[in-house]
Amino acid sequence: MKQTFKMFSMVLVILLLSNCKENKEKKKEIAKFQVPVEYYKLDNGLKVILSQDKTSPTAIVAAYYNIGFRIEPRDRTGFAHLFEHMMFQGSKNLGKMEFVKLIQQNGGVLNGSTRFDFTNYFEIVPSHKLETMLWAEADRMRGLDITQENLTNQQGVVKNEVKVNVLNQPYGGFPWLDMPQYANTNWNNAHNFYGDLEDLDAANLEDVASFFKTYYAPNNAAISVVGDFEIEETKAWIEKYFGNIPSAELPAQPDISEPRQEVEKDTIKDDALANKPAIALAYHMPERNTPEYYAMGLLDQILLQGDNGLLKQKLEKEKGYTSDLGGGINYLGNMFNYKGPMLWMYNFTYDTETSKENILTSIDEVMTDVKTNMSQEMIDKAIIKVRSQLYDDLGGFFGLGRADLLCSFALFDDDPDRINYIEDEFKKVTPEIMLKTIDEYLRKTNRTILRVNPLLANNEKTE
Known part of the structure; x- marks a missing residue:
């Protein structure tokens, strides 16, 4: 009897330890933060990422284009950044500054930026305005209002940015703009990506139209929708507004590699x-x-x-x-x-x-x-x-x-x-x-x- 009880006790201890281990592993699994990701591509090559999060009644639309400072045209330094500004100057159905007003009047915020390897745009809006934002982003991906007036205006804006943020500012451009020019040797990584004033002035309508047609195509872009939305409904909107935008023939990417630095x-x-x-x-x-x-x-x-x-x-x-x-x-x-x-x-x-x-x-x-x-x-x-x-x-x-x-x-x-x-x-x-x-x-x-x-x-x- 004592032997049987002893064996039973040992089995019970093993089971308890096993359950304890399983519970710890389950807690570990539960504790791991997992971002919901649904990823697919439209027929025109647009990459789409959906990440649902219903903790707040807001939605984000982010549009990222695979064009940044590194691969902007030679003798057109600052062109990628200049073009970011052009994207707010009007499209087929939204006139000058109407895109901005559309978001702000619906209680949202927006911005855009140019980085080394991409240019991005985003809107954060109440979730019931998500369809409107998708339509608006698709409208400017489909075609910009490219005019000499808009170009001249934004050349002036960007040149003033350079003067205020770099030329007339203590430590202007130090080190975020300066250091890549000293540390790197490949022009793609080492040029003044904010833009030389002469290069900014040299940009013309033909440059803008060619740049847009080449790099702002759906097969050179990704959009993500994050927040409070219904997945199937959002997929239908994305197909409706982005699905028939034509893709483009993308140029070969330049060599952006850097040689090993051998001397301080x-x-x-x-x-x-x-x-x-x-x-x-x-x-x-x-x-x-x-x-x-x-x-x-x-x-x-x-x-x-x-x-x-x-x-x-x-x-x-x-x-x-x-x-x-x-x-x-x-x-x-x-x-x-x-x-x-x-x-x-x-x-x-x-x-x-x-x-x-x-x-x-x-x-x-x-x-x-x-x-x-x-x-x-x-x-x-x-x-x-x-x-x-x-x-x-x-x-x-x-x-x-x-x-x-x-x-x-x-x-x-x-x-x-x-x-x-x-x-x-x-x-x-x-x-x-x-x-x-x-x-x-x-x-x-x-x-x-x-x-x-x-x-x-x-x-x-x-x-």
Whole structure:
């Protein structure tokens, strides 16, 4: 009897432990955040991503075109950005500025931007206005009101942007516009993508019409709809408004690759409007989606992001050289929404009494320490920071971050579901991969240093 009871007790314990394990696994599964993704393509090549979220009675329509700064025409610097402005100047059924009024008068917000590898437009509206927004986006994809008056007007607007944001601004263009021109060697990555004033003036109606016909075709675009909507109803609207827009013959993509940097670069930019020196350091990134790419994402978290970033601890807390250290991967977005070569970069201002040599010595100490102390524990803590940042991006501004990643992954990878396994890729990174990445990508010969000389009263360059 005692033996039977003992065996029964053992079986009961095993069952309880087994149930406990199953419950933990179930909780783990439930706790994992999963973005709903429905992905398909229209017959004309338009990529469509639907992600339903009924927590708020709003909907986002995001239209992304596979054209950014990198592949704009030579001798037409800033053209991709100029064209972004043209997209708000009227279409077949919506006159000048009527697109903007349509969204705003229905309680929505909108914007557009030009990045390295795409130009995007989005509207966030009450969900009952979703069909109207899809119609409006399709209307301007179908055809713009391309007139000399609209072109001349927007050339003036963009030129004023350049003057206000770059030419007449302390630290104007530093380092987001300047650094790619110094660190890169391929023209596609190294030209002034905001636009030289002469190039902006040189744009003509033929350029605009050709650019629109070539790059603003449905087979060069992706649209995502995120928020409160019915899937089948939305699919029907998308087919109705976008389905018969003709596709275009797309040109061959230029070679946008960068050669391996073999020598450290060090450059000074004079700035009569700056009141103190500044420095930026940039390193070429590994190719997207490689193990080293994800390792660099973790190194960004370890070295730079948050108050516990090792560079912040050294340069701000310990040395007191600065109080405004900032940076990351892709100053015009995040580490996921680009396609071609990219820089990991950081910058800060500092006092004239602080020498460049002391700054670089402190930075080199941090780089040595991170390699010496690399461990799985360090990686695990960085993954927590990555997860936190990713969830902030996905949920921020009514889910616009979600729409952005869905369109980016559709355009660049033909796989918007990547949004659901980003974190898994970071978890594959080992200490060995981290050390390999440090050796190859954080070496001094992969580094570009750009300093701002504030042209002080005595006209001496700060060192």
